[in-house]
Amino acid sequence: MTESTRFDDAWEQACTLARTTAADGHDVVLVRDLSGRSTLLIDDRDDELAPDSDRLTQLRQAFREQLGPFAAHNPVQTAAAMFSVDTFFDAPELIVLEEREEDLHGRVGVLERTVVGADWSGPGTGPEPVSSRAWPRIALYGFKGGVGRSTATAVLARHLAELGNCVLVIDLDLESPGVSNLLADPGAASRHGIVDHLVESAVGNADGLDLLAKSSLTPKDGNGEIWLASASGTPRNAEPYDYLAKLNRIYSDLPPEVPGAKPRPFAQRLEDAIAACEQQTEKKNGRLPDVVLLDSRAGIHDIAAVTLTRLCDHALLFAVDNPSTWEGYRMLFEQWKKQPDQARAMRDRLHIVAAMFHSAGDIDRLNTLRRHAYDAFVATLYDLPDDDTPEPYLPVEGDVDDKPYAPVPILFGNDLVGLDPQRSPHWTKLPFVRAAYRDFLRAVEELVHDPYEDLA
Known part of the structure; x- marks a missing residue:
């Protein structure tokens, strides 16, 4: 046979x-x-x-x-x-x-x-230049879930706000909202969420949506602010709200609104939702954001694809040093490699984060993770057919390395497991939290101050 x-x-x-x-x-x-x-x-x-x-x-x-x-x-x-x-x-x-x-x-x-996944290997022109927006968008993404991405987003938002920034956090983990629960104030939640904009805009009905709420983590002193665009809205006075019915209708591409117009792909609709949130910060308090944090969906998902290839200026890739993590990232990198121009654009905005790193001060373990990240980059994004140099980011001798594959560690702490922000409202100020995220916060702070510089 x-x-x-x-x-x-x-x-x-x-x-x-x-x-x-x-x-x-x-x-x-x-x-x-x-x-x-x-x-x-x-x-x-x-x-x-x-x-x-x-x-x-x-x-x-x-x-x-x-x-x-x-x-x-x-x-x-x-x-x-x-x-x-x-x-x-x-x-x-x-x-x-x-x-x-x-x-x-x-x-x-x-x-x-395809029904899903086309944006991973599509043209992926990326967002409009930072200079035309005046604020950077930073995406936080993990191929695997459960690596502390949403918690890191909340800690980062608080840190940037303490520096006087107006920080907009957008929860794009629509199937499993996480950062919304860490930043939302139950008494002042927004009436609508990202999913509402995607549904309402599909029928030309997005005007007037209440998408933002000020987070209770906003510092009491200084000019810093944290605004949250939740995945889901919070209805008022027992209003009907069917989140699953909305979620089931957002991912499809839509036909043109009028004959002769262009179709409305999901990627463009999501980008419109992000832009609407950015503009609403000015309507809320007369101030546009200084930085936008995009808490992305994990895994191979259309939201993650659009977030990384089209919406962000910098992508923080959370990595736990195990085979499944690197196999997953190689899979994504191989998709980008199919379009060399896209691969070059993507590799310049990627930054590896050593998530939940267990060994404080263990340089050997951190170097091992760096080597695994480097191997994944070299086998895919650094080895393009028409590159003048096969390896555009050669490793540096010693401990200091500012290349995209060089991991910035976030130390693991058992106290962060099962964190209830309502019972511990000042959790971001705790000493063990500050210590665990110190290097990570410094690294991203440099991105915000100079969005054209690589993570260091």
């Missing part, structure tokens, strides 16, 4: 056939649908190919034989026979595997038709 062609092998075969087809000068786009089936589109608008030509017949047969169940019903199609060509050959989410070489070799592009 012949072994069936599996998903990964089928995609490799499809990419090979696409490159071979492009070798005659035609641009091609390889489309993989929601079931993983592949279709090859050939741009023959300049020299139309006969739909029943021997060449196309042989190519369709090759797709069916080599891809097996992962070949589309009509696996090879030509632009001349298509209705809306530009939606494929000029799609904004097109991933270019090979550029066009005059008349010698056509462009090879890929379109992934």
Whole structure:
């Protein structure tokens, strides 16, 4: 019995056939649908190919034989026979595997038709420059959950506010809100949350939402402030509020609001929600934020993808030194590597955080974590095909290293496990908390003061 062609092998075969087809000068786009089936589109608008030509017949047969169940019903199609060509050959989410070489070799592009995950390997242009916004956005992300990311966000917010900053914290962990519970004041919670903006804006009804509340962790002295945009709103006077019904409707891309307009992808809708929160800080107190902290969803999730690739200027990657952590980060880095321009942009904004680090002062353990991080970077983001230098961030001899893979430690403390902020309202001031987060706070403080400098 012949072994069936599996998903990964089928995609490799499809990419090979696409490159071979492009070798005659035609641009091609390889489309993989929601079931993983592949279709090859050939741009023959300049020299139309006969739909029943021997060449196309042989190519369709090759797709069916080599891809097996992962070949589309009509696996090879030509632009001349298509209705809306530009939606494929000029799609904004097109991933270019090979550029066009005059008349010698056509462009090879890929379109992934997925329900989730497209933003990890999409073009990922990143946010507007910090200079045009005047405040940096810093994302806190962990491939694995339970690494203290939300607690670190709260501690960081308090520290930056103590320095006189207006800090906006946005809880993007919509499936498992965390930082909202650490920063929210039950008596002054916002009526609406991020999920409300995503639902209401889908039908053009986002004006007037109450998205922000001042956090009880705001310092009593000085000019510093902490504003919180929660994942969920807090209804008033027993108002109906169905959070799950809203959550189940936010991730899909939406059609244009009017004919001729552009579609509204989830990534753009989330970016609009962040911008609405930023502008509302000025409406609340006449002051725009000095820094925005994005507490991201963990794991491979659309929110995390958008947060890291589009929304933030700096991404703090929380890492516990174990194989599953580095396998996960390599998986993400490999996706970015598919787009070299995106990979370069991403590697310049990443900073490793040694989360829940158990051994205070143990340089050997910290160096081991640094080596594992470096290995992950070198195997992916530092080894791009058209780089002049394979390793743009060479390691530094000694203990001081300001490269993206150099971990900044947050020390582990049992007292932080199961923390109840309502029972311990001044927990961020406790000496063991200050000691555990000291290096981390100093490092991020440098990012805020000079958002173009790497974490040191």
